Amino acid sequence: MKSFSLTESQLPFDLDLSLSCGQIFGWKKTRDTWKGVHNGSIVTIRQKGILIEYDGLSQQDVIRFLGLSDPISDIIESIREHIIAYKGSPDRFFETRYSQSRGLRILRQHPWECLVSFICSANSNVSTIGKRINLILGRYGTSCTLFENTFPDPAVLSQCQEPELRECLTGYRAPYLIKTAQYIHEHPDFFHQVRKMEYHQAKDTLMNLPGVGPKVADCVLLFAFEHLNAVPVDIRIRKIIEDKYASLIHTDKSGKLPYDTIGGFCREYFGPYAGYAQQYLFATRDLEKGEVTRSAELP
Incomplete structure (x- = not known):
């Protein structure tokens, strides 16, 4: 694994707290090491004091993902x-x-992955959300290794059949996921446009998507679009x-x-x-x- 040392301006930092505090789902910790999906890659990260060890991303991408540039x-x-x-x-x-x-730290997640995750999060606890997401990844995601998949892109999820998607524990969320994926697939510049908007306009725009109420919209804006307000x-x-x-x-x-x-x-x-x-x-x-x-x- 590659590594870098945290600078004084990046401290204090708590990897365990940042990855377990309800802002990202599907990540698993084995002993001292976290593994999960970010931006289409399988990522492995662990912290040993001021040392961050990682694999699957560049150092610059790790710093951005973990919010380590936040003052x-x-x-x-x-x-x-x-x-x-x-x-x-x-x-x-x-x-x-x-x-x-x-x-x-507030993580910087990929907008599509964050959006899918928080549509899946409605009325659920972290354990159930994680199972739901991992089932979706296992059935529809892009295979990276024998047992590891990344998020399916909007084109794939838009073609899902609702009964099959419900087998991933999605329940009433299944049609929302499919319809939102269809919209994102048909409007490939959607996230780029949202990123240019101020907070209230961006929130209203996200809430036009099926399955996105004010709570999901705020989560996506905070955890994927850097709207820290x-x-x-x-x-x-x-x-x-x-x-x-x-x-x-x-x-x-x-x-x-x-x-x-x-x-x-x-x-x-x-x-x-x-x-x-x-x-x-x-x-x-x-x-x-x-x-x-x-x-x-x-x-």
Whole structure:
């Protein structure tokens, strides 16, 4: 395996936390080594202190995939400044959560792989999502080795028969996957166009795809398109915001806060790196193995 040492500006970094905190699926850890699919390649990565060992990608691609170019100290400073500007004092709750999640990075996933993964994620836990994705890869993916496949491209998935795709545990998600694959296949520049859009336009455009509601769109924008202000609001984030921040949210509505109200508040409160802030809140170390979920609302 090839290797490189993390620089001072890339620290702290926690590979295990970054790959297990609900932002990517289908990756497996054996002893100290992670293996999964990224951008059409089978990738192997492990961390030994400040040493990153890897195979399947170039060093530049590993650095980009792992978010190692993100200026973490600047990101945290920005979040803290926006918090103080909003409420006039530091946020002890956020600081506690951040201290439990230091080393986390927002990954830079391939848009198609990320989109398929999060359509598959609706109303599921990480274990089930992983099984679902690996079944899709096994049946329809491009073979790399005897037992390892990468994601099927849109042309392949667009030709799937729904009953067969349901055998991959996709359930009601099967027609969404097929119709979305058909659209992407027919519009090969779709992701390129989305990448040029500002956040709200990009989100609206993604939500035109079958199976993509606001939650899935925000996940794809945050984890594949570098919209670090995107805030996926799942059950866990909703509970945190309603329990800890409800008194700071200015709304005329009572009861359950609307999805967009929570996301809008987070962008005002945490600033342009609200996506990082919500991930620190979400990916705390007190989660039991297998509990993390990115369950999305039904489209």
